[in-house]
Amino acid sequence: RTFVAGALGAGAGVAATLGTQYAAGASERNSPTPAAPPLQEARVPFYGQRQAGVDTPAPSYALFIALDLNSGTDAGGVQRLLRVLTSDAASLTQGTAPVVDQEPELATVPAHLTVTFGFGERIFDIVNPAKKPAWLQPLPAFEKIDQLQDQWNDGDLLLQLCSSDRFTLAHAQRMLLKTARSMSRVRWVQEGFRRAYGSEPNGQTMRNLFGQVDGTINPSTLDDSMDRFVWGNHEELEPWEPGGTSLVIRRIHMNLDTWAQSDRPAREDAVGRNLTNGAPLTGTQEHDPADLSATNELGFTVIAPYAHIRRASAQSRVERILRRGYNYDLPVQNASGFSEHFETDGGVSNSGLIFCSYQADPLLQFLPIQERLAELDMLNTWTVPIGSAVFALPAGCEQGGFIGENLFT
Ligand code: HEM
Numbered sequence: 001r002t003f004v005a006g007a008l009g010a011g012a013g014v015a016a017t018l019g020t021q022y023a024a025g026a027s028e029r030n031s032p033t034p035a036a037p038p039l040q041e042a043r044v045p046f047y048g049q050r051q052a053g054v055d056t057p058a059p060s061y062a063l064f065i066a067l068d069l070n071s072g073t074d075a076g077g078v079q080r081l082l083r084v085l086t087s088d089a090a091s092l093t094q095g096t097a098p099v100v101d102q103e104p105e106l107a108t109v110p111a112h113l114t115v116t117f118g119f120g121e122r123i124f125d126i127v128n129p130a131k132k133p134a135w136l137q138p139l140p141a142f143e144k145i146d147q148l149q150d151q152w153n154d155g156d157l158l159l160q161l162c163s164s165d166r167f168t169l170a171h172a173q174r175m176l177l178k179t180a181r182s183m184s185r186v187r188w189v190q191e192g193f194r195r196a197y198g199s200e201p202n203g204q205t206m207r208n209l210f211g212q213v214d215g216t217i218n219p220s221t222l223d224d225s226m227d228r229f230v231w232g233n234h235e236e237l238e239p240w241e242p243g244g245t246s247l248v249i250r251r252i253h254m255n256l257d258t259w260a261q262s263d264r265p266a267r268e269d270a271v272g273r274n275l276t277n278g279a280p281l282t283g284t285q286e287h288d289p290a291d292l293s294a295t296n297e298l299g300f301t302v303i304a305p306y307a308h309i310r311r312a313s314a315q316s317r318v319e320r321i322l323r324r325g326y327n328y329d330l331p332v333q334n335a336s337g338f339s340e341h342f343e344t345d346g347g348v349s350n351s352g353l354i355f356c357s358y359q360a361d362p363l364l365q366f367l368p369i370q371e372r373l374a375e376l377d378m379l380n381t382w383t384v385p386i387g388s389a390v391f392a393l394p395a396g397c398e399q400g401g402f403i404g405e406n407l408f409t
Contacts, residue, residue: 039111039164039197046090046115048396049243051403053116054322054358055226057202059164062192062326063173064249064354066120066155066389067184075127079408081183082117085159086402088179089115092172101175111165111197113172117403118158118247118391128407133240135363136392139248142374145385152251152387155187160247164197188387190251192326192354205278205286209327209351210259210382212271213278216286217309219322229320232360236318239360241406243395248357248366251328251387256349259382270378272307280309306378312369321365322358327351352383362390 044052069078088098093113097104124132138154159176163169177186194206208214219225224233232239239245259267268274272281272290280290281302292310294302303310314320330350359365373380394404 040095040109042112042164043094043110044112044114046093046396047399050231050245051114051116051243051393051396052093053114053160053162054245054247054324054393055221055230056114057112058194058206058324058326059112059114059162060194060196061163061166061169062354063159063161063169064190064192064356065159065161065173065177066187066189067157067159067180068187069122069126069156069184073126073183075408077183078123078127078404079402081157081180082404083402084179085115085117085176086397088175089117089172089403090399092175098175098179100178103171106167106171107175109165109168111163111168113161113163113165113168115172115176116158116160116162116393118160118393119404120154120156120158120389120391122156123404124392124407127404131241131407133246133392135246135361136240136390139362139367139370139388139390142370142385145374145380145383146388147384147386148388149386152188152190152389154389155391157184158247158249158389158391190249190328190354190387192328194326206325208325208353209254209256209329210267211275212267213273213275213286214325214353215323216273216278217313218324219320225320226322229318229365230322230358230360234318234360237360237364240392241395245358245360245393246362247391247393248355248359248362249387249389249391250355250357250385252353252355253384253386254349254352255347255382255384256351257347262382269304270306270308270381272303272309304378306376308373308377308379311372311375311377315368315372316364318361318364319368320359321369323356324358325356326354328354352386358393 044056046052091098092107093110093115095108095110097107101107121132121136124136161169161172205213205215219229228234230245232245264275268281273279274281278286279288282291282294290303290309292301292303292313296302328351332348332350357366395406397403397405
């Protein structure tokens with residue numbers, strides 16, 4: 001079996017690992033049995049005890065859609081909405097058009113599509129206040145750093161859509177919003193991206209728009225850390241419901257214009273890691289453990305007191321979070337949408353991070369980290385939180401059930 005160099009581009013390696021057959025020497029166009037492009041087969045299971053889209057690998061594109069329920073919506077209405085959205089999401093993620101799809105041809109490439117549901121306070125207030133997790137409320141204000149804009153805060157129902165194909169996302173978004181529109185209105189949509197599928201080997205830690213390797217220290221499914229810190233199978237943590245977790249979304253503006261004025265050593269000092277491969281300043285490889293006590297010849301710690309990783313590193317047995325964020329990059333000088341506030345004169349950045357933190361309990365795990373960072377973190381020189389929302393992610397469901405069903409029992 002040979003592959004046509006070039007003709008298949010980045011997909012060739014993936015096709016090879018999937019065992020897809022390509023006729024020797026044939027071009028894609030005249031191959032007698034054209035192979036299915038791999039993203040057409042890339043399905044992430046929808047049903048299960050936990051929702052997909054948390055510990056599943058993060059595909060290239062994401063849409064975070066926050067909906068507000070219409071006033072007067074009752075528990076029956078919420079249930080109907082969740083049932084239909086679940087059914088639509090289950091179909092779309094498997095590459096099948098929902099019954100009401102007017103463009104069913106657009107639903108055929110699942111491309112790792114996941115749809116993950118998150119609940120804001122109001123869903124609990126309407127359906128079952130007794131089940132509302134105590135932590136489900138807006139985070140306290142971080143006065144030294146926050147410049148929140150209401151257009152990016154809160155929401156009753158979150159739909160997190162991730163896919164390796166932006167086109168797939170567009171269609172999935174439209175289908176779900178059509179279903180939801182009689183009962184809700186869109187509060188905000190945040191669109192994010194990482195490297196395109198095939199641009200980098202699978203499993204490579206993402207980079208953010210500062211150029212940093214971002215996501216090195218994270219819970220993993222290769223050991224029990226994901227299970228413990230994200231799903232709450234931990235002596236000192238508890239999931240709000242079995243199979244459930246939480247999501248904190250912080251929209252963080254990153255000022256690429258002022259970042260451009262700092263040199264490489266200053267940038268590396270601010271985080272405590274190098275920019276080449278993300279290794280800590282006390283090591284050489286990305287996953288070398290950071291030595292926070294190592295000192296230089298002058299007696300100063302190599303990783304500075306104000307370095308992001310020193311301030312963010314866990315100070316208790318539970319302070320571990322799953323960071324699974326996405327970059328955003330919007331048109332500059334967009335008079336209708338963009339706050340001029342973050343621009344330096346002649347600046348050309350309207351970029352940042354949709355910072356997503358998943359953990360069993362945001363108050364015990366996320367909050368202490370954020371409090372320390374708000375107090376002191378050199379990265380704050382270039383970053384400004386402009387949006388904030390907290391959601392309870394319910395358990396997954398089995399076929400025939402619906403996401404959120406446990407609230408109704
Ligand atoms: C680590 C960037 C905001 C928590 C890191 C690293 C980078 C980074 C480059 C080092 C590599 C890694 O382990 O991923 C950023 C940027 C931010 C941001 C650019 C804002 C735009 C935040 C926020 C939090 C946070 C808001 C939580 C409140 C962490 C944690 C680590 C980390 C827990 C790992 C620390 C350790 O080494 O143990 N971040 N970060 N970061 N960040 Fe951030």
